[in-house]
Amino acid sequence: MEQLKRMAVFATVVDKGSMVAAAAELGMTPSAVSQQIRKLEEGTQVSLLHRTTRKLTLTEAGASFYQSCAQILQLAEQAEQRLAELRDAPVGELRIAAPVGFSGHLITDALAPLLRAHPGLSLRLFFHDEQIDLVEQRIDLAIRVGAQEDSSLVARHLGDWRMLLCVAPTYLARCGVVHSPEQLSALDWLSLNHDRAQHLNLVCGDGSSQRLRIESRVACNNILSVRQFTLAGMGVSVQPEPEIREELARGDLLVLLPDWQPAPVGIYIVTPRRDAQPAKVRYAIEALRRSLLGR
Structure with a gap:
């Protein structure tokens, strides 16, 4: 030197x-x-x-x-x-990891305007429901759902998403009108979980709560697959409201017991622990925050 x-x-x-x-x-x-x-x-x-x-x-x-x-x-x-x-402008390759549920319009709506505004920026996306090693995969930022426990990473809480009990009209026509949480245990459940038996906690707008034991008829590790089974009229599933707005608007999905909802889930932006983030990461975080939380 x-x-x-x-x-x-x-x-x-x-x-x-x-x-x-x-x-x-x-x-x-x-x-x-x-x-x-x-x-x-x-x-x-x-x-x-x-x-x-x-x-x-x-x-x-x-x-x-x-x-x-x-x-x-x-x-x-x-x-x-x-x-x-x-440091000052979003250029280079931006590498983002996210759950597969974000592989539709959510990521596109957030990042397409950023890419159009900055021709020197490119994007590489990794969709996994399982968490991947951000450092090993050279990931600039990850979108994660639920509580974050890895202290070696920096997690920014963007906000919370409402979770809804959803069915297709065809399934509701078969099972009949559902008036109370007690009826839910008898329905066919489609779950983002490989455990057949699990518990569902519901909270009512008046503050009361219910804890139900349910058994999954279909269980898998991919939210898009769970959604497709729901759309096919195979049962009830818990879905994040921002991901299914179009299906709700078209009437392809209906909300069961709208006064009763599962606990909301936290949405986080996670980055490797670094003191100074390049502009591409700062710009992407802001774009995702505005789009995912509607701000």
């Missing part, structure tokens, strides 16, 4: 034409600049400059060496410029 510093000093001396001018440019004293040049020549065992009382001239070796030093300085300046771009 010291040798690189001396090469930078040497190139500045040549560019400025004197030790004094180079010292002013570098914020050093002329004697310190002279010492750096002397150590450079001692280290290479080659004379680089002819010194007179009036001016400095390059030796043949010095002229050749200067070209290499100038190239190194240029590359260093380009590297600094690239870092500044990454």
